[in-house]
Amino acid sequence: MLNGIQQAGVHEWEIPVGYVPDMRVSGRLFLSEALGRTLEEGAARQLANVATLPGIIRHSFGMPDIHWGYGFPIGGVAAFSESEGIVSPGGVGFDINCGVRLITTPLTLDDLEDRRSIISKLYKKVPTGVGSKGSLRFSGSKLDELLSGGSTFVINEGLGLPDDALLCEENGCMREANPDLVSEKARTRGIPQCGTLGSGNHFLELQVVSSIQDVKTAQAFGITEGTICCMIHCGSRGLGHQVCTDHIRTMEKASKKYGIRLPDRQLACAPLTSREGQDYFGAMAAAANYAWANRQIITHELRLLFEGTFGIDYKEMPLVYDVAHNIAKWEVHTVLGEEQRVCVHRKGATRAFGPGRSELPEKYQATGQPVIIPGSMGTASYLLAGTETAMQKTFGSTCHGAGRVSSRKAARNALSGNEVAADLKKKGIIVMAPSGDAIAEEAPSMYKPSDEVVRVVDEAGLSRIIATFLPLGVIKG
Amino acid sequence: MSFEELEHTADVKIRIRAESYEELFRTASSALFSTLYSGDCRIERERGLQVSADTIEDLLWEFLSELLFVSEVESFVVCETEVVFIEGGLSATIRGETFDPERHGGGREIKGISYSDLFIRKIDTMICAEIIFDI
Numbered sequence: 001m002l003n004g005i006q007q008a009g010v011h012e013w014e015i016p017v018g019y020v021p022d023m024r025v026s027g028r029l030f031l032s033e034a035l036g037r038t039l040e041e042g043a044a045r046q047l048a049n050v051a052t053l054p055g056i057i058r059h060s061f062g063m064p065d066i067h068w069g070y071g072f073p074i075g076g077v078a079a080f081s082e083s084e085g086i087v088s089p090g091g092v093g094f095d096i097n098c099g100v101r102l103i104t105t106p107l108t109l110d111d112l113e114d115r116r117s118i119i120s121k122l123y124k125k126v127p128t129g130v131g132s133k134g135s136l137r138f139s140g141s142k143l144d145e146l147l148s149g150g151s152t153f154v155i156n157e158g159l160g161l162p163d164d165a166l167l168c169e170e171n172g173c174m175r176e177a178n179p180d181l182v183s184e185k186a187r188t189r190g191i192p193q194c195g196t197l198g199s200g201n202h203f204l205e206l207q208v209v210s211s212i213q214d215v216k217t218a219q220a221f222g223i224t225e226g227t228i229c230c231m232i233h234c235g236s237r238g239l240g241h242q243v244c245t246d247h248i249r250t251m252e253k254a255s256k257k258y259g260i261r262l263p264d265r266q267l268a269c270a271p272l273t274s275r276e277g278q279d280y281f282g283a284m285a286a287a288a289n290y291a292w293a294n295r296q297i298i299t300h301e302l303r304l305l306f307e308g309t310f311g312i313d314y315k316e317m318p319l320v321y322d323v324a325h326n327i328a329k330w331e332v333h334t335v336l337g338e339e340q341r342v343c344v345h346r347k348g349a350t351r352a353f354g355p356g357r358s359e360l361p362e363k364y365q366a367t368g369q370p371v372i373i374p375g376s377m378g379t380a381s382y383l384l385a386g387t388e389t390a391m392q393k394t395f396g397s398t399c400h401g402a403g404r405v406s407s408r409k410a411a412r413n414a415l416s417g418n419e420v421a422a423d424l425k426k427k428g429i430i431v432m433a434p435s436g437d438a439i440a441e442e443a444p445s446m447y448k449p450s451d452e453v454v455r456v457v458d459e460a461g462l463s464r465i466i467a468t469f470l471p472l473g474v475i476k477g
Numbered sequence: 478m479s480f481e482e483l484e485h486t487a488d489v490k491i492r493i494r495a496e497s498y499e500e501l502f503r504t505a506s507s508a509l510f511s512t513l514y515s516g517d518c519r520i521e522r523e524r525g526l527q528v529s530a531d532t533i534e535d536l537l538w539e540f541l542s543e544l545l546f547v548s549e550v551e552s553f554v555v556c557e558t559e560v561v562f563i564e565g566g567l568s569a570t571i572r573g574e575t576f577d578p579e580r581h582g583g584g585r586e587i588k589g590i591s592y593s594d595l596f597i598r599k600i601d602t603m604i605c606a607e608i609i610f611d612i
Contacts, residue, residue: 070594264593266591407485
């Protein structure tokens, strides 16, 4: 473990006040000894920087998949008080409401003998990579409706099942969205990209449920061993990226105006009570709704393709859940024994609400929410459930994925995309992407082992492992 | 004119060394487009753009953010950039061609230009800058 960081419990580590100047609270990391050895100094410093922001409550948190980002570290969580706190685009990221959803099917491995053919069809159907454009265009007042309505708007356009919206965090729509605050530039970027995957670590993956760790909860989540599922990971595309760019500029000025000292310019922020803070929140919420709409459109394309290819019904492919992992949200949490409305930032972290929370759909009231944790390309993914411990310790938050350990540059220097794809093929996993570099950069060896990340959140009580999924084929941007 | 990619776990961090501010901004444009697109680029179209800012770092950030926007919405792959500094900002001419997925595809999508660790500094006779592209 890095110097100056102290053990505070099983898998819990404290970054004390004073690690960087002006910290208001300490940092709290969830790491095993092995993951502790991968902690970068830059990520620890970023976690400590977050602790200097006004109105932060309890701790600045780092999940086990923490790594060096910009502003907040990736895997960072922080809650801010309604009266004293701030909102920061650097605590959400450029890809607002980047998230993951899981869809089940009645298919089994026997139905997927010609794996390459179905992956190839998906690759043709779902636009991926730089410069890709979608076939559906929502502009003008339709785009306003999409930005206000998120998943629900798209479902009402005939692109989903009635229950799909209820099976998303926030019911697939943040009500605080204000489309008027989304700039023309953001709209121009967003219009052609609806229903596209993007590039980087975004993907659509077919998986098989390889084992179940909690039968009762898996049943409640609709997961059966041996069946084929689909995981989709993408966000708000250029529209969200532009909203972040537009508002960082305003937030820079606001930080100065409200006398907020910043250890890193990317932490530019404004009080939650200020006009600037509320404007960002309204625009961010609209971009979050775009992301839910985007994932919904891709889900629709997938269902149509599977209907045509396998002769199964659209309704036989229900959504398990859709989680956001780059977002700021108003939530009620118990602070010092009292319920408080706080603004929780999760940047590369997943909400993990435990049983009984009113935000969860009826069917997940007894289990806690499904938490979807993708592995790196070629490794296992996991379905977990939120817990009461997460509510008490981390404002109901857990990890979001494997977390990188090596740079993209190192990946391209060390690996060839063709070799990585060939290795995966030997394991029966088909990968399709626009370039070899895109595959090399996302090679499993460039990430922390997802099983270790998930073991830590399970043992720390931040979520419970319910089922394990193995990859069969993946399309990437 | 040179730039190199530095180690950064999640994103792309670029270091630029140049003999003048004009060269620095031109090189930053090259770094941006070589991250976004692969393959060669021919000069078949051009357009101008202007940005303004209070400091030289902010101007670089505004310039790259504008290039990213123009490239994405106009499907513009840029291979030549000219920069002229004017009162309060800069005026640039960019030249290149329309994005062709067959020839330019497979690059890395840049979500935005980060303010984290952004600096422009004179070191000896050179002007150096570091900038992070969020991937």
